[in-house]
Amino acid sequence: MLAVEARGIVNRFGAQVVHDHLDLEVRSGEAFGIVGGSGSGKSVLLRTVLGLHRPNEGEVRMFGTEITHLGDRALRALKADYGVTFQAGALFSSLTVLQNVQLPMLEHLDLSARALDELALLKLQLVGLPADAGAKYPAQLSGGMIKRAALARALALDPKLLFLDEPTAGLDPISAAAIDDLLIRLRQELSLTIVMITHDLDTIFRNCDRVGVIVDRKLVTDSLAGIVDHPHPWIQSYFHGERARRFGVAHGT
Amino acid sequence: MHPNPDKASIHLTIVGDGETLCVTLGGHWRSREVGDIEREIDALDFSSHRRLRIIVGAVVPDLAGAWAVRRLEQRAAERGLSVDYEGERPVTVALVDAALGDAAAVSAPPAASRGSVLSALGHRAFDTARDWRDGLAFLGEATVRFLRGVFDRRAWHPISVARHVYDTGITAIPIVALIAFLISVIIAYMGAQQLRKFGADIFVVDLVTVGVLREMGVLLTAIIVAGRSGSAFAAEIGAMNLNEEVDALRATGVQPIEVLVLPRALGLVIALPLLTVIADAVGILGGGLLCNVLLDMPLVQYVQRVDESIGDYTFWVGIIKAPVFAILIAIVGTFRGMQVRGSSRELGRLTTVAVVQSIFLVILADALFAVLFMEIDI
Numbered sequence: 001m002l003a004v005e006a007r008g009i010v011n012r013f014g015a016q017v018v019h020d021h022l023d024l025e026v027r028s029g030e031a032f033g034i035v036g037g038s039g040s041g042k043s044v045l046l047r048t049v050l051g052l053h054r055p056n057e058g059e060v061r062m063f064g065t066e067i068t069h070l071g072d073r074a075l076r077a078l079k080a081d082y083g084v085t086f087q088a089g090a091l092f093s094s095l096t097v098l099q100n101v102q103l104p105m106l107e108h109l110d111l112s113a114r115a116l117d118e119l120a121l122l123k124l125q126l127v128g129l130p131a132d133a134g135a136k137y138p139a140q141l142s143g144g145m146i147k148r149a150a151l152a153r154a155l156a157l158d159p160k161l162l163f164l165d166e167p168t169a170g171l172d173p174i175s176a177a178a179i180d181d182l183l184i185r186l187r188q189e190l191s192l193t194i195v196m197i198t199h200d201l202d203t204i205f206r207n208c209d210r211v212g213v214i215v216d217r218k219l220v221t222d223s224l225a226g227i228v229d230h231p232h233p234w235i236q237s238y239f240h241g242e243r244a245r246r247f248g249v250a251h252g253t
Numbered sequence: 254m255h256p257n258p259d260k261a262s263i264h265l266t267i268v269g270d271g272e273t274l275c276v277t278l279g280g281h282w283r284s285r286e287v288g289d290i291e292r293e294i295d296a297l298d299f300s301s302h303r304r305l306r307i308i309v310g311a312v313v314p315d316l317a318g319a320w321a322v323r324r325l326e327q328r329a330a331e332r333g334l335s336v337d338y339e340g341e342r343p344v345t346v347a348l349v350d351a352a353l354g355d356a357a358a359v360s361a362p363p364a365a366s367r368g369s370v371l372s373a374l375g376h377r378a379f380d381t382a383r384d385w386r387d388g389l390a391f392l393g394e395a396t397v398r399f400l401r402g403v404f405d406r407r408a409w410h411p412i413s414v415a416r417h418v419y420d421t422g423i424t425a426i427p428i429v430a431l432i433a434f435l436i437s438v439i440i441a442y443m444g445a446q447q448l449r450k451f452g453a454d455i456f457v458v459d460l461v462t463v464g465v466l467r468e469m470g471v472l473l474t475a476i477i478v479a480g481r482s483g484s485a486f487a488a489e490i491g492a493m494n495l496n497e498e499v500d501a502l503r504a505t506g507v508q509p510i511e512v513l514v515l516p517r518a519l520g521l522v523i524a525l526p527l528l529t530v531i532a533d534a535v536g537i538l539g540g541g542l543l544c545n546v547l548l549d550m551p552l553v554q555y556v557q558r559v560d561e562s563i564g565d566y567t568f569w570v571g572i573i574k575a576p577v578f579a580i581l582i583a584i585v586g587t588f589r590g591m592q593v594r595g596s597s598r599e600l601g602r603l604t605t606v607a608v609v610q611s612i613f614l615v616i617l618a619d620a621l622f623a624v625l626f627m628e629i630d631i
C-alpha cells in the first residue's frame with residue numbers, strides 16, 4: 001500500500017520550472033529519503049505533498065486520498081494523520097516546549113487537562129528530552145533539543161506518517177547520530193512511515209530503505225543499494241564524492 | 254462534550270463477575286478517541302470488586318490509547334484492585350510505562366512564585382529604573398558613536414540615510430498632509446463658531462495660523478511618524494535580533510549602533526522638519542479654504558491676515574521642535590528593537606512599547622518646550 005503518491009507534479013515559479021512531471025511513491029512502513037542539490041526543489045516538493053503548496057499540474061494522494069483539490073475541512077482532518085518537522089524547528093517561540101507539543105492536541109483532540117499534560121510529557125520522554133525541558137522556551141534550547149522538541153510536536157497526534165525536513169542538519173556528528181538512533185527506534189516502536197529530506201549521508205545509509213534523488217526536475221527513485229550505481233553524474237558525485245568515501249560506498253559493492 | 258450512552262459501550266464492555274471485574278476493550282484506541290475513553294474510564298465503578306481483568310482482544314492501541322490503558326490500570330490500582338490481562342499486555346503500554354515511569358514524577362512545572370503586593374511594587378520600580386538607565390546608556394552610546402563618526406568619513410552611511418529619509422519622510426507625505434488639512438479645518442470650524450458670537454471672525458485666521466505653526470503641525474506630524482516609523486524601527490531591528498543578524502554585525506566588527514541606529518536617527522532628523530513644513534503649509538491652506546467657504550472671507554484677505562498674524566518666531570518655534578522629536582522617536586524605536594530577545598511575542602510587546610513611549614515622550618517634550626518658550630517670552 002502506498003502512503004504517499006504524487007503523479008506528474010509540475011511546479012513553476014514564473015519562467016523557472018522546478019518540477020517537470022515528477023513522480024513520487026512512498027510505501028507504507030518504509031523510510032524514504034529525498035536528496036537533491038541546493039535549489040533543486042526539495043522543500044517545494046515537501047510543501048506540495050503536505051498540501052501547503054498547490055502544484056501547477058499533477059495530483060498528490062495521501063493514504064489514497066487526493067489532496068490537491070481537497071476542501072479546507074477535509075484537509076484539516078487529514079493533517080491530523082501526519083506529522084511534520086521543519087528545517088529550523090519552527091517551534092512557536094512564545095510557547096513553552098510542553099505547550100508546543102500540546103497545541104496540535106488542543107486543536108484536534110478533546111482531552112482532559114491531566115491527559116493533555118501526561119501525553120505531552122510522554123512525547124517529550126519518547127524523543128529523549130528531560131522532563132524539565134517542557135517548561136523551557138524554544139530560545140533556551142540547544143540545536144539538538146530543538147530538533148527533538150520539533151519531533152515531539154510532530155508526534156503529538158500519534159501519526160503513522162512523518163515528514164522530516166533535514167532532521168540532522170546543523171548538529172554535531174554525535175547529536176546527529178543520536179537523532180538517527182532515535183528515528184530508528186521510533187520507527188520500530190510506532191511502526192512509522194518516514195519521508196525525510198536530508199543531505200546527511202550517515203542518516204541516509206542508516207535510516208533509509210529507499211532514496212529519491214531530484215535531478216533534472218524529476219525524481220530518480222531506487223533502493224539504497226541500487227541508487228549508488230545510478231549513472232547520472234550528480235548522483236555519482238553525491239554518493240562517490242570525497243565525503244561519501246568514508247562510508248565505503250565503492251562502485252559495484 | 255458528554256459521551257452519549259451508546260458511545261459509552263464502544264470502548265469498554267464491562268462484566269462484573271463476583272470479585273472480578275472483566276473489562277473488554279473494543280473499538281479504536283487512538284488519539285482521536287482518547288478524550289471519550291478517558292471519560293468512560295473515569296466513570297467506572299470499582300467499589301465491589303477486588304480484581305480487574307483486562308481483555309485486550311484485537312485492539313491495537315497507539316501511544317495515546319496505551320496511555321488510556323495505563324490509566325485504567327492506575328485507576329484500578331488506586332482502589333486496591335489487582336490487575337491482570339487476558340491475552341498480551343499491549344507493547345505500547347510498556348512503552349508508555351518506560352517513558353512516563355513513576356506517575357508521581359509527572360508533575361506540572363511549578364508556577365512562578367508570587368510575592369506580596371509590596372515586593373511586586375518594588376520589582377516594578379527596579380525594572381522601571383533599570384529600563385530608564387538602559388535607555389539613557391543607549392542614548393549616550395549613540396551620541397558618542399555619532400560624535401566619533403562625524404570625523405570619520407567611513408562612518409557616514411549616506412545611502413542608508415537616504416533610504417530612511419525616503420521611508421520615513423517621502424512616503425509619509427500623503428497621510429501627514431491629509432491629517433494636517435483635516436485638523437486645521439477642525440480648528441477653524443470650532444474657532445469660527447465661537448468667535449462669531451463676538452463678531453471677531455477675523456481672529457479665526459490667527460487661531461489657525463498660530464495653532465498650526467506653533468503646535469499642531471509639528472505635534473501631529475511627530476505622532477504620525479512615531480506610529481509609522483517608530484514601530485517600523487522597533488520591528489525591523491527586533492526581527493534582525495531574532496534572526497541573529499545583529500550578532501552577525503557585531504561579529505563582523507560592525508557596530509550595530511553605527512549602521513542601524515544612527516542612519517535611522519539622522520534620516521528622521523532630516524525628514525521630520527521637512528514633513529512639518531508640509532504639514533504647516535497644508536494646514537494654513539485648509540484653514541483658508543474653510544474661512545472662504547464658511548465665513549465668506551476672500552482668499553486675499555486671508556493671506557494678508559496670515560501674514561500679519563505670523564510673528565518673528567511663530568514658524569521657528571514650531572519647526573525647532575521637529576529634530577528633537579525626531580531624535581526621541583528614533584532612539585526609542587531603535588532601543589526597543591535592540592531589546593528584543595528570544596520570542597516573537599517579545600517583538601510584538603516591544604514594538605507596542607516603542608510606539609506608546611515615543612508618543613508619550615514627544616508630548617512631554619512639547620509641554621517642556623511650551624514652558625520654555627513662555628519663560629523666554631517668544
